[in-house]
Amino acid sequence: MRVPMLLVALAACSSTFVLAGPPAPGADWFAAHRAALAAKLPPGAVVVLRGPAEPEAEIGDASRPDSSFWYLTGFPEADSIAVFRPSAAEGKRYVLFVRAKNWAEERWTGRRAGVEGAKADYRAEAAFPIEDFQKESRSLLAGAKALFYLDARDRPFREKLITSWQAFAAAGTESLPASDVAPVVAQMRLVKDATEIAILREAVNLSVEAHRAALALARPGVNEGVLKAAMVQRCLAGGGARMAYAPIVGSGPNSVILHYSDANRVMQRGEMIVNDTACEYGMYAADVTRSYPVSGRFSPEQRALYEIVLASQKAGIAKAVAGAKHHEIQVASYDVIVDGLLKLGLLKGTHEEVKSSRSYTAVFPHGVSHWLGLDVHDAGSYEFADPRDRFSRYFSSNATLRPGMVLTVEPGIYIPERSEGVDPKWWNIGVRIEDDILVTEKGPECLSCAAPRELADVENAMRPVAGQSR
Numbered sequence: 001m002r003v004p005m006l007l008v009a010l011a012a013c014s015s016t017f018v019l020a021g022p023p024a025p026g027a028d029w030f031a032a033h034r035a036a037l038a039a040k041l042p043p044g045a046v047v048v049l050r051g052p053a054e055p056e057a058e059i060g061d062a063s064r065p066d067s068s069f070w071y072l073t074g075f076p077e078a079d080s081i082a083v084f085r086p087s088a089a090e091g092k093r094y095v096l097f098v099r100a101k102n103w104a105e106e107r108w109t110g111r112r113a114g115v116e117g118a119k120a121d122y123r124a125e126a127a128f129p130i131e132d133f134q135k136e137s138r139s140l141l142a143g144a145k146a147l148f149y150l151d152a153r154d155r156p157f158r159e160k161l162i163t164s165w166q167a168f169a170a171a172g173t174e175s176l177p178a179s180d181v182a183p184v185v186a187q188m189r190l191v192k193d194a195t196e197i198a199i200l201r202e203a204v205n206l207s208v209e210a211h212r213a214a215l216a217l218a219r220p221g222v223n224e225g226v227l228k229a230a231m232v233q234r235c236l237a238g239g240g241a242r243m244a245y246a247p248i249v250g251s252g253p254n255s256v257i258l259h260y261s262d263a264n265r266v267m268q269r270g271e272m273i274v275n276d277t278a279c280e281y282g283m284y285a286a287d288v289t290r291s292y293p294v295s296g297r298f299s300p301e302q303r304a305l306y307e308i309v310l311a312s313q314k315a316g317i318a319k320a321v322a323g324a325k326h327h328e329i330q331v332a333s334y335d336v337i338v339d340g341l342l343k344l345g346l347l348k349g350t351h352e353e354v355k356s357s358r359s360y361t362a363v364f365p366h367g368v369s370h371w372l373g374l375d376v377h378d379a380g381s382y383e384f385a386d387p388r389d390r391f392s393r394y395f396s397s398n399a400t401l402r403p404g405m406v407l408t409v410e411p412g413i414y415i416p417e418r419s420e421g422v423d424p425k426w427w428n429i430g431v432r433i434e435d436d437i438l439v440t441e442k443g444p445e446c447l448s449c450a451a452p453r454e455l456a457d458v459e460n461a462m463r464p465v466a467g468q469s470r
């Protein structure tokens with residue numbers, strides 16, 4: 001008995017204290033993305049990608065590469081530019097502009113690959129210090145027929161680039177087009193390959209562990225921040241570089257605030273908690289929400305709303321099948337919520353009246369599904385047929401689901417206090433249930449459903465150890 005126990009203890013130690021870190025995709029993987037992009041562009045295209053400069057502020061998380069820039073280059077440092085020109089002569093097809101090695105600066109802000117590292121580790125055929133971009137760009141753009149750029153929200157960079165491109169074009173007789181390549185890259189990012197799905201699974205699994213940790217800590221008298229801290233601990237200790245988004249841990253009156261981010265209130269018996277928190281891992285985001293009673297036992301009202309949201313989520317997930325349109329998820333989830341609220345008397349009128357008056361938006365004010373990937377609200381078109389306003393968009397997203405797409409399904413009900421005509425027993429109850437769904441040939445696969453979700457599973461996960469009361 002003794003030896004196995006020791007081994008168990010050692011294993012526990014190593015998993016607690018050793019950060020293995022996420023798997024880093026190899027240079028081939030990024031090169032394949034560049035090749036796939038090239039195949040979508042006209043012959044003679046030149047692509048200029050901006051990796052944004054580090055923000056001025058010296059506080060906050062370490063800067064994160066722009067998702068699309070990283071997807072195409074794998075280069076993780078701030079303030080860089082990649083020029084990609086498939087039809088150019090060898091030696092000029094892929095050029096990186098990076099911050100040069102400079103110990104006096106690196107000792108403050110971190111080590112750099114430098115010009116040599118850009119070639120050796122990131123497959124650049126040539127590399128230059130970032131300051132040389134203006135000087136070198138003329139020869140890199142010469143002879144190109146169309147410019148495609150990715151500005152990563154660096155507007156001055158984009159304006160300067162287009163100005164020089166147009167000046168350059170004016171010198172010739174043809175008019176040369178310049179366009180944003182972001183929508184093209186976004187469509188590539190929409191369908192995940194096996195490497196991306198493997199990393200996403202890790203991000204989600206880590207987030208599920210974090211949710212379990214938080215569930216076990218919830219009880220009256222505990223501050224929301226304690227749950228948030230436990231989740232951040234789990235994400236970072238598991239090798240995540242940062243959270244996938246600002247954690248939302250709201251109890252009672254905060255459970256009806258969709259993006260409540262203070263997490264600094266003492267939870268009271270009888271309240272609900274909405275916990276929308278997840279890890280980023282290897283650059284990929286999970287996005288998971290669980291809702292549960294502070295006391296560990298659902299009250300009748302909490303149970304009634306939770307059952308509607310859960311049924312709504314299951315109806316939505318069932319529509320996440322290859323060939324379906326994205327809005328079918330929204331429609332299926334919506335129908336269950338409206339029917340459930342009508343039955344409870346929390347919405348008045350008929351299903352049709354609720355839809356045409358949009359009275360449901362008082363308690364169900366958001367859409368139920370978005371793409372998930374490198375960004376929590378990932379890139380990729382929804383192909384809205386009716387873009388007039390947010391509710392029209394939710395119900396008209398015509399993108400066709402394909403295997404390899406990953407999306408969230410996250411219906412919710414939030415009853416604010418002083419809701420007109422609503423019995424106060426319903427006030428300040430918020431419920432959102434959100435899971436991450438992979439579309440496969442065989443149907444929807446819920447990546448995050450291991451986080452307790454059925455009512456009994458939630459209560460069991462919160463059951464206190466013997467002798468402790470809530």
Ligand SMILES: [Mn+2]
Nearest residue numbers: 287408410434
């Ligand atoms: Mn979400």
